[in-house]
Amino acid sequence: MTVKTNTKGASKLPLNQILDGDCIEIMNSLPEGSIDLIFADPPYNLQLKGDLHRPDNSKVDAVDDEWDQFSSFAVYDKFTNGWLKAARRLLKPHGAIWVIGSYHNIFRVGAAMQNAGYWILNDVVWRKSNPMPNFRGKRFTNAHETMIWASKEEASKYTFNYEALKSLNEGVQMRSDWVLPICTGHERLKNEEGEKAHPTQKPESLLHRVLVGSTNPGDVVLDPFFGTGTTGAVAKKLGREFIGIEREEAYRKVAEKRLSKVRKFDRESLQVSTSKRAEPRVPFGQLVERGMLTPGDELYSMNNRHKAKVRADGTLIGDDVKGSIHQVGAALEGAPSCNGWTYWCFKRDGQRVPIDLLRQQIRAEMADRPN
């Protein structure tokens, strides 16, 4: 597999590979601050009576219940703190992490994340549309899992493709509860005996939403509990780089085979809807400089209750107020802020036209002739 070098520090990164070994050791061997996003589906084999294992796979001694429970919690917490710390070291300053779990472990994991300095952005509920029923009728059907989305620290400028997610949700902003089916059918990988290759294979739809929403093409995504490689498969399809860590040979084999068959979507299909924030800034003064508006022209507020006059330096003057289009609009409305671009209109052929139209013209020209 190829190794790209267009990402900072990426030359040292084993991109698009599955690394064999203990995830903490492997992570500690990778360069600091080199990863954009981590997706982690850590094991949680506690509370399974008769099959209680430590994360290092040694059996937990059967002692009295209370001590046993406390002991295994402590072991699990130590394991959790260990991999979370190693993961955080790898993240770029503006990197982020997703962790998925169920009620058996997610509360401990979430608390550990907060204690380690991660800044929780949302918890997201994966609502399974076809969960396993509760056969004994003693509890609620366990129909969801919880994901925690957190940035490396409070100040991180994390990636969030708001418009793309809104598009995925047909024009309504994406909520913190996602209804998606579990992984079944052809997508569910089988081993050579025809049994399911991994007990908790995640659906690609889940990773699609995670990666479209919180990464950009070319970003490096690390999955320290790679399993059968759902994270890698979706990353490859979406034009992201991945690094997987998995210590079970059987899973690595299945994942390698799976990944070899995956093809990247074509470039045009990977383009997603972007927000206005991503567009170049146009100072209002440019409309005056270019003669699209002339000093002395009158602008009218959206609600037609106020007017103001354009000045040569690209500021406005209204009744007792002068300043930028935003400042004058805010002052006249008595509002804490105001987007002057959508607030002010000018007259053309007797029609009121938002000044934002002129900005769009300039932006269109810029797109035709970049720089």
Place this chain on the structure above:
Amino acid sequence: MTVKTNTKGASKLPLNQILDGDCIEIMNSLPEGSIDLIFADPPYNLQLKGDLHRPDNSKVDAVDDEWDQFSSFAVYDKFTNGWLKAARRLLKPHGAIWVIGSYHNIFRVGAAMQNAGYWILNDVVWRKSNPMPNFRGKRFTNAHETMIWASKEEASKYTFNYEALKSLNEGVQMRSDWVLPICTGHERLKNEEGEKAHPTQKPESLLHRVLVGSTNPGDVVLDPFFGTGTTGAVAKKLGREFIGIEREEAYRKVAEKRLSKVRKFDRESLQVSTSKRAEPRVPFGQLVERGMLTPGDELYSMNNRHKAKVRADGTLIGDDVKGSIHQVGAALEGAPSCNGWTYWCFKRDGQRVPIDLLRQQIRAEMADRPN
């Protein structure tokens, strides 16, 4: 109010009263092992910074009350451990507890519950049908809260009214995610100034489901953070005894007034929640996430005059147009609007098939297992 004596230890219990004071001190003054169920809605420790305005410039009325302020995680943890310990002492051997929270606090609370010896039975997600949006477009809409349901210890024979819940859910097993609206309208209590009496009043529908599912008539329900008394009101309606603890006089007053008006349901009046659901909304993006269509796939218009390509975010790109299936269809036809579901087809085995067929598949899956 009357004091019943049919419950063990109940003669010492201040039933159907609101107790004034610190919840830990009050709980420690009540007899050990006397409570059937605890419902707790502790402070969330929101840690809000500046003001937040809606896009229309109106200010969001934030939860900035003194009781939600904690100086650090450590202080919050100490508080949490304190009340959880006092609560557990009060529970009967087969008693249980519900705690509600958001991502700000629920992970710490859940871990503390496990450490204190509670045995988690389920986490239940309250999916809000009408949450407040994310106004800045920087995160997912915070559309749910999490409840943890736990028994006093692993061996507890907790109460679970499986059939009653199944009836509440139109004959299907109750799942771990509940769709309920937030508390608004006339149910939302106002103070004498006409402002909301409590910033975080919970809907009665939520408590209804909790109490029907995990208590029996005559059981004693304790709420250590009583607020305006939703737990008490629903308990009274359902013929359960309640004890409330609340240290804010303003909340106690509102709750007393509220409770004085509440009448117990007569035995036959099962209020039926006939939820005549509209057909669930299926965003086109979900067909892409779920792999029913792939980014790069081509769609063809019904009249075969146009085609467009599917993108990773569930938008289409045609000749010089991009946007939702509806927008692109309308643009290509020069029409003011267009139903993309019936306008676009994909090819399967050389045949043109309307994409609406795929939507119907998803709806059929959802109909099999409602809610």
Place this chain on the structure above:
DNA sequence: TATGCTACTGAATCGACAC
């Protein structure tokens, strides 16, 4: 009385960048 329009609201950790 029915219908339509406007105003308002809800547990929210809700900028980025230049100087």
Place this chain on the structure above:
DNA sequence: TGTGTCGATTCAGTAGCAT
């Protein structure tokens, strides 16, 4: 590191008043 300025951003629903 702080300050000032630009300017992007909302969904489902209820209440109340006007027609």
